[in-house]
Every structure is written in structure tokens, then in C-alpha cells.
Amino acid sequence: MHAGQGPTPSIVISGVTVRYANGVTAVNDASFALGPGTICALVGINGSGKSTIFKTLMGFLKPAQGLVSIAGMEVRKALKRGLVAYVPQAEEVDWTFPVLVDDVVMMGRYGHMGFMRLPRKADREAAEQAHEAHM
CATH class of the missing domain: 3.40.50.300 (P-loop containing nucleotide triphosphate hydrolases)
Incomplete structure (x- = not known):
């Protein structure tokens, strides 16, 4: 401050x-x-x-x-x-494309993933927390 x-x-x-x-x-x-x-x-x-x-x-x-x-x-x-x-704005998204909550969470985690961009334990835990929050 x-x-x-x-x-x-x-x-x-x-x-x-x-x-x-x-x-x-x-x-x-x-x-x-x-x-x-x-x-x-x-x-x-x-x-x-x-x-x-x-x-x-x-x-x-x-x-x-x-x-x-x-x-x-x-x-x-x-x-x-x-x-x-x-x-992105709604018109930039194909809302008919089948995608799961886990997929969306993993897209958001992409920048946090390490080598080869494979999900780690923290990434899977973030997806689980999203499910628990009823997202």
C-alpha cells in the first residue's frame, strides 16, 4: 500500500x-x-x-x-x-462441442503444467475441487 x-x-x-x-x-x-x-x-x-x-x-x-x-x-x-x-466472448466458442468440466478445468491449468503438458496431481485436484463446488 x-x-x-x-x-x-x-x-x-x-x-x-x-x-x-x-x-x-x-x-x-x-x-x-x-x-x-x-x-x-x-x-x-x-x-x-x-x-x-x-x-x-x-x-x-x-x-x-x-x-x-x-x-x-x-x-x-x-x-x-x-x-x-x-x-473468449460467447460467439468465439462453439457451445455444441462436447466438453466436460474436467476438460475446461484442465484448459485453465495448462499454463501450470510442466514438461509435456501432462496433468499432475495438483491439476487433477483442481478438477476435483471444481466438481465439489458444483461448477
Whole structure:
């Protein structure tokens, strides 16, 4: 914590501009900070840059200018530490594809798996905990 300022923000977007390869500016000078435990919604009309902001937070897109940090780290470092995960929008998911709860949990555990990406005891325990939580 900073003296008199509250907790350090978990997510910071500061002066971020994102341009696509075709030169279109998708996000222009966006800034916000979210503290630990904050619940927020990013709302806007189609094409206003909502998905672009999330893709930038995930490191899929790099800002042309500005700063993006997660837990005080640059995005790449936060991703390596497993501090970030991504769930695509509903239209990006084929909901008719047969998948089990275990499969979904294991997809989320992928970044924690070791060599050969084979599930370990901790991964199987995470799947079991999801079942116990009635997920």
C-alpha cells in the first residue's frame, strides 16, 4: 500500500493507444486503474475498442503508446506468472462441442503444467475441487 493512497492497482492502463496494422486507431489515449477485488464492466457500442482493450491486457496486441501493467508488472511477466487468464466472448466458442468440466478445468491449468503438458496431481485436484463446488 502507498501511504494515504489505498492499495496498489491490480490493472493499470495509462495513456494507451492501439493501432492496427492497417493504420486504424482502435483505442485512443485510454486510462484507468482497477484496485484489488474491483468488479467493473467495460461497456460501449460495437467497434468502440472493448475487445481491443482486453486483447491488449492479454498481450495479444501491443499499444502504439502508453503503459499497461498487471499487478505492477508488464503484461508479459504477469502472463508468465499465471496472473492472467482469458475467456473468449460467447460467439468465439462453439457451445455444441462436447466438453466436460474436467476438460475446461484442465484448459485453465495448462499454463501450470510442466514438461509435456501432462496433468499432475495438483491439476487433477483442481478438477476435483471444481466438481465439489458444483461448477
